[in-house]
Amino acid sequence: MIIRHYLLEGRPMITDEKTRKKIACEATYLANELVRQLSAPSLILEASEKDMRKGNFNFLRAGAIRNFCILGIIVNLYRVIELRDNFLIDILFSEYELRDMGFPSIDKFLGGSEQMKYLEILRHQFAGHATAKWASDRKPGELISPKLLGTALRETGIDNLRDFAKRLRADFASQLEEFIGKMRGQFPAVDKFVREEYPLKLEKGRLGR
Numbered sequence: 001m002i003i004r005h006y007l008l009e010g011r012p013m014i015t016d017e018k019t020r021k022k023i024a025c026e027a028t029y030l031a032n033e034l035v036r037q038l039s040a041p042s043l044i045l046e047a048s049e050k051d052m053r054k055g056n057f058n059f060l061r062a063g064a065i066r067n068f069c070i071l072g073i074i075v076n077l078y079r080v081i082e083l084r085d086n087f088l089i090d091i092l093f094s095e096y097e098l099r100d101m102g103f104p105s106i107d108k109f110l111g112g113s114e115q116m117k118y119l120e121i122l123r124h125q126f127a128g129h130a131t132a133k134w135a136s137d138r139k140p141g142e143l144i145s146p147k148l149l150g151t152a153l154r155e156t157g158i159d160n161l162r163d164f165a166k167r168l169r170a171d172f173a174s175q176l177e178e179f180i181g182k183m184r185g186q187f188p189a190v191d192k193f194v195r196e197e198y199p200l201k202l203e204k205g206r207l208g209r
Contacts, residue, residue: 014091025193027087028183032194034083035173035180037076041069042169045162069165070158071126077106078123080176101182104175109168110156118152125149 014020048065051057088098099105107116125144153159184190 013094020092021187021189023087023092024183024187025190025198027083027092028180028187028190029194029198030079030083030087031176031180031183034076034079035177037072037079038173038176039169041072041161041165044069045165049162066161067126069161070122073158073165073168074119074123075127077119078127080104080106102175102179104172104179109172115156118155121148121152122156122158125152 014023044065048062052062084098084103088103089095093101106119107113110116110119121144150159157164
């Protein structure tokens with residue numbers, strides 16, 4: 001049974017220790033995966049640049065790598081939001097406690113709430129629907145305004161992809177990694193879950209055992 005108590009503002013917080021341990025294990029596993037995924041674009045771009053310097057340049061390949069990195073960045077930033085909202089905030093920690101744990105803020109990383117609105121536009125374009133409006137049998141789809149798309153890339157900083165990806169890896173992902181360290185200290189069970197229990201069950205599922 002999930003036991004909750006209520007914060008001053010009326011939102012529930014889970015207090016049952018067995019349930020809290022389970023949530024903490026799963027949240028830490030997701031956070032650990034996100035550190036890898038948020039670091040990957042920078043590593044991919046660095047490897048691509050090395051190839052370019054060797055003369056191995058191809059427009060199709062370069063464009064595909066750029067779009068793949070943008071897609072990965074946007075999808076995984078939203079996974080950070082899902083981690084925060086579905087596993088952490090007012091579930092394991094209050095907003096103040098979570099901030100004290102060092103959980104990274106996407107708003108702060110991007111520069112504010114206005115930039116978050118532009119990230120939402122990019123989410124729809126790169127990780128959702130490629131159209132600005134729904135199509136029907138009487139009206140075809142419509143592409144998002146190129147000016148709006150360009151503005152969203154500029155305002156979020158993603159247009160300068162190399163530097164954005166580098167900062168994402170050095171600042172945001174590293175901050176998330178520090179948060180994981182604090183979760184490991186507060187919930188000792190997460191180490192075994194992340195390193196052994198979940199991967200082992202995943203492999204058994206893959207092998208049909």
